[in-house]
Amino acid sequence: MCGIAGVFNLDPTQSIDPQLLVNMAAIQHHRGPDGFGYRRIESKGIGFSHARLSIIDLNEQRARQPFMNSDEQLMLTHNGEFYDYARIRADLVAQGARFQSKSDSEIVLHLYQRQGMQAMLEQLRGEFAFALYDNKEDTLHLVRDRFGIKPLYYTQTQDEVVFGSELKVLFAHPKVKRQFSSAGLYHQLIQVMVPGSTAFADVHQVKPGHVVSFKRQNGQWQITDNRYWDVNFPRAEEHQNDADEQLYIQGVREKLLEAVQLRLTADVPVGCYLSGGIDSCAILGLSSAASQQPIKAFTIGFDSDDYDETPIAKEMAEATQADHHIMSLSGDELYSHFERTLWHTERTIYNTLGVAKYLMSQQVNDVNYKVVMTGEGSDELFAGYPSFRNDLFLYGMDEVDADERAKWQSMLQKTNKLFKGAMLSRNECRNEALESLVGFTPSCLQPWLACGEFADGLVAEQHKTALADYDAGKAIADTFDNDMLAGRHPLDKAQYVWIKTMLEGQILTWGGDRVDMANSMEARPAFLDHHLAEFAFNIPPHLRIKDNKEKYVLREAMKGLLPETLYKREKFAFMAPPAHTDEKKWQAMKQLADKYLSDEALAQSGLLDPQAVADLFALHDAPDTDDALKVQLDAVINHMIGVQVLHQQFVATDVPQQAAQLAQHYGWRADDAHQGAQI
Structure with a gap:
């Protein structure tokens, strides 16, 4: 896993400052602290850069990206992992391909050259985002994996396309505008975002399963957005409702085991996140069965019995003889790291679970682990959330x-x-x-x-x-x-609908990649292997939820691995305790509110209406406000603080200068020694 960045000029005669490319890598140093590289084709007005987290092929010189093939027809910068790459590589070698590195990334150059974009994408398996420049076609392709596990953003200035793994990478470019859009602000306040959008004006995400291509033609951009994969359930009458459920149970077991085995592939140790849910327990159980060594398991615990899942996690860890690491958190300390978490999420969060996961990835890093497998995606495939029932x-x-x-x-x-x-x-x-x-x-x-009833009044007049x-x-x-x-x-x-909105916009961003990679830690969600997903889409609805039991097929497939209490347990959403449930946590939140929601701070940002902010706190504190409304208002308060924090970090702060200072701090300079590898 890494961080990628690049600039593509509309005028090919305009050169790109190599130090700007390095600065764009430096501001995402957390995504790739093991080294950096950059590459330009000066006659084409294009340049890429890359911050590297070494997981496959630890040889820094040989595997330094961006990659360029020997005739300078293709240039690649890649973030993520391609699984099953060894088989693909062997097949390509048999066809005459010659590989210069052991990196999984290199297969893109050879597959694209021989098969073209669509045929290549059908073979790629894993979580990935990459930029590929085709010199012959004079086209930049921005490609994102099927579920959006890895991020990829882009924008246009008057003169160029700018892209990167994080928003701050784009903002490191001095020509990129940094301001909230009205719709972006609104969606930050109500949590759910419009797919493909961000909080900021004219800044977009490549949608999951899409390729966005920019071709220069007669002094203009020709832009296409092509979908290469989608979530495709059968039509209702096509479900095999009379099929033997054992076929689905066995199929899930086999395909999940294969996905786990592939994700154990790394040149560094692989651990597991472990909560008290079926999903992460299944991943740990299969990983332990497939590994010759005890698996390192990492668990987040809370000081609230209502939300803490460590007892079940301990039971699972003992059953698999895992090396178990538990991080116990008190409510008030979560808000102490709220601002730093948002610098990484680059969007608001409704619950401090995102902070807890940021702190957990820090502890993973502290014990020298770079890779963990996670249980994300299971609820999406097997209908685990209460909203589905x-x-x-x-x-x-x-x-x-x-x-x-x-x-x-x-x-x-x-x-x-x-x-x-x-x-x-x-x-x-x-x-x-x-x-x-x-x-x-x-x-x-x-x-x-429903949060719209508050957001409608909270936004400032403009x-x-x-x-x-x-x-x-x-x-x-x-x-x-x-x-x-x-x-x-x-x-x-x-x-x-959940996969298109909440999975990509929440679970995989502020609950996934952004807080994991904040501490140079790669998460591998085995459930989101697309071979498993396509099988799961065909499981009849009555077997996904059977007799009011969610994830029925998965439970049965993993029955032999799970403690009995977990096998019988209803889905429990993994959340941190809301602020109002703990006085110390509430006071910690109020300290942030005093800093970011003061009349002075609100006047400086021009985002929120001060009276509406005051009225919302008054409603929260009213004696007749019930717990369900307080949970909702806690979320809105987190969002209000969040937009103010984002404004301070990305609008009020000179991000290009910040990127230059970080490059200087890390000693990352544009020089011949750090140009990417010739393939």
Whole structure:
């Protein structure tokens, strides 16, 4: 895993400052502290840079990126891992390819040259984001993996395309504008983002499973955005509802084991994150079975019995003879690291779980581990979240009578009461655009769309004017592909929407890559192996949730690995305790609020309305405000502080100067010794 960056000039005669490329690498030093490289094709006005985290091929000189092939027709900078690369490499060698490194990244140059973009992408397996320049076509391709595990951002100035693994990489370029868009600000306040967007004006993400290409033609950019893969559930009538469930149970077991085995491949040790859930316990169990050595397991514990999962994690660690590392956190210390966490997430977070994961990756780094496997993606594939059951009970169980559905819904609300206001909405919130496209407003979006009642008043006057006719639900719905929703079962639709919004915009960003790579730690979510995912999409809905038991097929597939208490346990959302549940944590949050939500701070940023901010705190403190509303307001308060922190870090701060200072601090200078490898 690494950090990538680059600049592509509209005018090919315009040279690119090599130190600027190095500065763009230096500001993401945390993503790749093991070395840097840069490369330019001066006659083409293009340059790439790379900050390296050494995991495959530890030889720094041989594997230094960016890579360029011998005739300078292709240039590559890559972040991520390609699994099964050894087999692909061997096949290419048999065809006459000659490899200069042991890096998995090099297969891109050989595959693209022989097969072209689409055929190459069909073979790539893993989590990745890369930039590939084709000199012959004079085209820059920006490519992102199927689920968006690895980030990739881009923007255009008047003269060039600028891209990078993080927003701060783009902002290190002095010509890139740094300001909130009105819609971006609004979506930061309600948690859920429009796929492909960011908080900042004219700054975009490459969508998961997409290739964005920039071709120079007659002094203009010709831009294409092509999707090469999508979440594709069968149509409702195509599900094999009468198939033997053992076929799915065995298939999940085999494909998950294969995904885990591939992700144990590294030239450094591989550990596991371990919570008290089925997902991470299954990953640890399979990793332990497939490894000759005890696996290092890392667990986050909280000082609240309601949210702490360490007892089950300990039981699983003992059963697998794992080397178990537990990090126990108190509520107040989470806010002590809130600002630094946001510098890495580059978006607001509704819950301090993101801070906890940032601190955990720090401890992983401290014990000299660079790689861990995680359980992310399981709930998305096997219908683990309470919102999925809610949608199934409401829209997908015609064969069950209304009384039975109502009973199950009541049980769901009771067992998930801690998360009401966050994972489940306090009240029904419907959106016309989503109703029209999906057939209902998915429960996963309702708690965040409901925050609109506060966000509408919180934004400052200039943004209120810009947002007068804005419909957040419609903006999100407009990014969905109707062909992937039409005729699908309601549970499939609910999972599709979550994968397109909450998985990519939350789980894999401020709960994944951004807080992991903040401490130079690569996370490998085995469940998001696309071979496993495509199999899981075909599991009939009644086997994903059976007899009110979520993730039924996965439970049965992993039954022999799991402690009995975990096998029988209902899904428990992994969250840090909200601020209002602990007085010390509340006071720690208030200290940040005093700093960032003062009238002076609000006047300087021009983002939020001071009176609306004061009114929201008053509502939170009112004696008749119930716990579910407080959970929701805690999230909004985190978002309010968050947008102010982001403004200070990326708008008020001179980011290009900061990048130059970091390059000087690390001793990263543009010189011949650090040009990327010739392949």
